[in-house]
Amino acid sequence: MIGRIAAGLSIRAKLTAVIVLTSAAALVLAAGAFVAHEVFTYRSSLVAELTSLARVVGSNTTAALSFDDRRAAAETLAGLSGEPHILRAALYDEEGRRFAVYPPSAEADAAPDWARRDQARSPTHRFFPSYLELAHPVVFDGDVVGTVVLRSSLEALRARLLRLVAIALGILALASLVAYSLSLALGRLIARPVQDLAETMGRVSREGDFSLRAAGGGQDELGALVDGFNRMLAQLQARDEELLRLATAVEQAAEAIVVTDTHWRIQYVNPAFEHITGYARQEALGEHIRLLRSGENAAELLRDLEERVAGGEPWSGRLVNRRKDGSLYEEECTVSPVRDDRGRIVNYVAVKRDVTAEVRLEKQLRQSQKLEALGTLAGGIAHDFNNVLTPILGYTEMAVDDLPPDSRVRDGLTRVLAAAERARDLVKQILAFSRRAEQERRPVHLGDLVRETLRLVSATLPKTIEIRSRLDDDPGPVVADATQLHQVLLNLCTNAWHAM
Numbered sequence: 477m478i479g480r481i482a483a484g485l486s487i488r489a490k491l492t493a494v495i496v497l498t499s500a501a502a503l504v505l506a507a508g509a510f511v512a513h514e515v516f517t518y519r520s521s522l523v524a525e526l527t528s529l530a531r532v533v534g535s536n537t538t539a540a541l542s543f544d545d546r547r548a549a550a551e552t553l554a555g556l557s558g559e560p561h562i563l564r565a566a567l568y569d570e571e572g573r574r575f576a577v578y579p580p581s582a583e584a585d586a587a588p589d590w591a592r593r594d595q596a597r598s599p600t601h602r603f604f605p606s607y608l609e610l611a612h613p614v615v616f617d618g619d620v621v622g623t624v625v626l627r628s629s630l631e632a633l634r635a636r637l638l639r640l641v642a643i644a645l646g647i648l649a650l651a652s653l654v655a656y657s658l659s660l661a662l663g664r665l666i667a668r669p670v671q672d673l674a675e676t677m678g679r680v681s682r683e684g685d686f687s688l689r690a691a692g693g694g695q696d697e698l699g700a701l702v703d704g705f706n707r708m709l710a711q712l713q714a715r716d717e718e719l720l721r722l723a724t725a726v727e728q729a730a731e732a733i734v735v736t737d738t739h740w741r742i743q744y745v746n747p748a749f750e751h752i753t754g755y756a757r758q759e760a761l762g763e764h765i766r767l768l769r770s771g772e773n774a775a776e777l778l779r780d781l782e783e784r785v786a787g788g789e790p791w792s793g794r795l796v797n798r799r800k801d802g803s804l805y806e807e808e809c810t811v812s813p814v815r816d817d818r819g820r821i822v823n824y825v826a827v828k829r830d831v832t833a834e835v836r837l838e839k840q841l842r843q844s845q846k847l848e849a850l851g852t853l854a855g856g857i858a859h860d861f862n863n864v865l866t867p868i869l870g871y872t873e874m875a876v877d878d879l880p881p882d883s884r885v886r887d888g889l890t891r892v893l894a895a896a897e898r899a900r901d902l903v904k905q906i907l908a909f910s911r912r913a914e915q916e917r918r919p920v921h922l923g924d925l926v927r928e929t930l931r932l933v934s935a936t937l938p939k940t941i942e943i944r945s946r947l948d949d950d951p952g953p954v955v956a957d958a959t960q961l962h963q964v965l966l967n968l969c970t971n972a973w974h975a976m
Contacts, residue, residue, distance in 0.1 A: 499655035500648060507644030514640055518633055522608060526628050527599050529559065530612035534624045537567055537576070538614055541622045546576055553578035556626075563607055564627040570620060606630055669698050673705060686713035732807075732828040735814075738786075738821060740765040752807075752830045754800030770798035785811050785824055794831070805832045858903045865903065869896050894928065901959040919953040920961065929965040937973060 533552060540549035553565045553576050565578040601610035607627050614622040669691070676690040689706050726733055732749035736742050742760050750756055753768060760767065769778075773795055784791045790812040796804055807828045814823035872893045879886035926947060934943050954961075 495659040496652055496655045500652055503644075503648045503651050507648065511637065511640045511644060515633070515637060518636055519603070519608075522628065522633065523601050523610065526601070526608065526610045526626055527612065529556075529562075530599060530610055530624045530626050533565065533567075533626070534612055534614040534622075537624070538616045538621065541567070541569060541575065541614060542616055549576035550578070550580070552576075561629045561632060562626060563629050564625075566625045567614075568623045568625065570622055572623070575622060603630075669702060673702055676705075680709065686710075686716050730829075732826075732830070734765070734826045734828065736765055736824045736826070738824070740782075740824070742767075743823070749828070752799075752805070752828070753797070759800075768797040770796050770804050772796040772804065781811060785813055786821070788813050788815075788821060805830055806835050807831060862900065862903045865896055865900050869893065869900065872896060891931075895932065898928075898932070898962065901962070917955050917957055920956055920958045922954050922961075923947050923949075923951045925958060925961055926965065929962055929969070933966065933969045937969075941973060941976065943969075 533556070536552045536555075537549045539545070540552065549567050553567060556562045556565050556578055562578075566574060567576040569575045599610060599612040601608060607629055609625065609627045612624045612626075613620045614624060673690045676688055680686065680688055686709050689709060690702050726746050729746060730748055732752050733744075733746045734742060734749060735744040742763050742765060745755075745757055745760050749760070753760075755767070777793065777795075781791045781793070790810060792808075792810045794806060795809050796806050798804055808831050809826055809828045811824055811826045813821045814825055816822045872889055876886055876889050876893060879889070926945065930943055930945055937943070
């Protein structure tokens with residue numbers, strides 16, 4: 477019970493209680509010993525005084541006992557009236573019969589049993605709750621001729637004892653007050669640093685602020701305790717700041733970071749994971765990593781990943797995963813095992829980077845490289861083809877000049893010449909594409925270009941397809957590259973044909 481009461485007290489209250497109770501216990505023991513010594517001393521002095529008085533009475537009543545003079549004996553006992561503490565006095569003969577008594581009204585038929593039994597040449601006494609009774613033998617010529625029994629009041633002893641107790645209580649009260657004052661002073665020296673330490677510990681526990689420090693300190697053991705606690709807080713603060721920096725870096729990283737247990741259950745994801753996959757953190761926690769699987773990865777690849785990481789080795793590679801909305805994305809992934817202090821693998825950590833855009837750019841780059849190679853090849857072919865077209869154009873022009881204007885052959889050759897010129901322009905376009913050169917823009921009559929293109933297309937389309945054109949009489953010129961416009965019109969017509 478004392479332990480339960482003390483558990484609810486503060487250090488200062490406990491220190492005060494210990495000092496006061498210790499001081500009080502010491503004073504009580506000292507007072508008890510002092511009172512006991514005083515009582516023993518007073519009792520001894522009372523027995524000695526009563527023994528002397530009984531010896532005197534015995535000496536004065538020896539003759540009365542020898543000559544059986546009861547009156548003389550009664551007068552001798554009556555002389556005890558000057559001793560107020562004597563309650564009763566009795567004289568007994570050698571047979572233990574009453575010989576005389578004081579006061580006369582007192583009842584004393586025979587000597588007490590303990591007095592007759594212990595009757596000898598030395599006095600004997602007994603203490604009773606309220607009086608002391610002493611028996612002293614009366615000796616005459618070496619023989620015991622009677623016994624004097626005196627009964628003395630203990631009221632003086634009781635009063636003395638009460639005074640001593642009152643004095644002891646006063647001293648105890650004064651000493652307790654001094655002890656309490658001393659405990660208050662010691663409380664400020666001892667309890668206050670402990671209370672400050674406890675308050676600091678409580679604030680650190682509640683607020684998680686390791687920058688707090690306990691006040692106090694010194695050269696004693698308590699100061700060493702406070703200094704050690706402050707050093708521990710400084711170490712925790714440094715470690716907390718390091719962990720905070722690490723957590724901030726992980727939370728703000730552009731790469732997705734995923735921590736799983738050894739059964740591939742997700743235990744942590746950072747915000748980048750949410751941004752890349754579309755899954756909120758609470759949706760992903762506790763789920764198996766297969767939540768992201770798309771079915772596009774080879775089974776051998778996934779098996780190699782799991783076996784290598786379970787064996788304690790990191791794995792790196794590219795995976796195709798599926799977002800929450802069902803779309804696929806490609807990622808570069810590094811998965812590493814995490815070991816505890818005993819070297820056991822307890823977690824897996826994966827660092828993932830979305831490379832979908834990079835893969836797309838890589839494909840575009842490869843396509844561009846293919847086109848560049850194709851342009852180089854087409855440039856070489858176009859150059860050779862241009863060498864072939866040069867004599868065709870030259871001889872056709874000379875043949876047209878030699879034929880009469882109304883000749884049907886002239887009309888056919890004119891069309892051949894126009895087609896060859898268009899081919900020459902196409903070769904120029906191919907050469908310009910292969911060299912990445914700027915095209916030449918000049919005013920072009922759009923109506924004539926459309927009519928010429930339609931004539932060329934109609935010659936290449938099946939007979940089941942009819943071309944109908946509706947052109948203004950004078951649509952006006954446009955500033956453009958005639959070859960490119962011709963190519964656009966050809967593409968439109970070809971697409972329409974394919975659509976049919």
